[in-house]
Amino acid sequence: MMLNIRFTLLDSNNFFQQGLLHVLKDFHDSLNECYRLYSPLTPVELKAVENIEIIFRSQEERWGCARCYHSAYQTPHHRQMTVMILDEKECCTLKSPAQFSINREDSVAMVRQKLRLAVEHFGHHPWASLHASGLYYCQRCRIARLSSCEKKVLKLMSTGMSASTIADMLHRSQKTISSHKRSAMRKLNVNKSTELNKMLLSQMGLG
Structure with a gap:
């Protein structure tokens, strides 16, 4: 009897992918050996991870995020x-629980340890993984969270209009327009107007 655990790697670094695949194969083999030899005594958390899919993903926009991911295995x-693949800079900025992320600089032993802890944690608290995966949104999903009013304000701002001009055009107060802007910046995960301006230059697919 074997544990059916599937692994999906969403990362552009082929060299890193190949190394990670070897680690995952060894990890999966060790889990199955434990499951085969000690099945009646297998920890509850190990039985609870039967038929799961573990997705390793970087923060590259091309891979989207957990919210818009469609499993090739049709895994619910x-x-x-979801386990995030982070570099040193991303480790400092992403608010993700450590047990659901690995660092590109991690040793093989560290990756195995983190993966073991993640599997155990998932077995006891599967909701925690859903929470962790929801902490990161790709740009497409961040834009989808914007209200119609926020999209309208940002689209007008992308043409170079000031908040006061937009307020006059939409028959709203400048305070309301500024509120829409702040709310949109929070959803888009940008902290400065200069960062927002860079995004507006590309129109962001606001439609």
């Missing part, structure tokens, strides 16, 4: 565990 969302 609640049976998916």
Whole structure:
């Protein structure tokens, strides 16, 4: 009897992918050996990870995020565990629980340890993985969270209009327009107007 755990790698670094695949194969083999030899005594958390899919993903926009991910195995969302692949800079900025992320600089032993802890944690608290995966949104999903009013304000701002001009055009107060802007910046995960301006230059697919 074997544990059916699937692994999906969403990362552009082929060299890193190949190394990670070897680690995952060894990890999966060790889990199955434990499951085969000690099945009646297998920890509850190990039995609870049967038929899950573990998705390793970087923050590259091309891979989207956990919210818009469609499993090639048709794994239900609640049976998916997302593990973020981070570099040193991203480790400092992403608010993600450590047990659901690995660092590109991690040793093989560290990756195995983090993965073991993540699997154990998922077995006891599968909801925690859903929460962790929801902490990162790709740009497409961030834009989808914007209200129609926020999209309209940002689209007008992308043409170079000031908040006061937009307020006059939409028959709203300048305070309301500024509120829409602040709300949109929070959803888009930008902290400065200069960052927002860079995004507006590309129109962001606001439609």
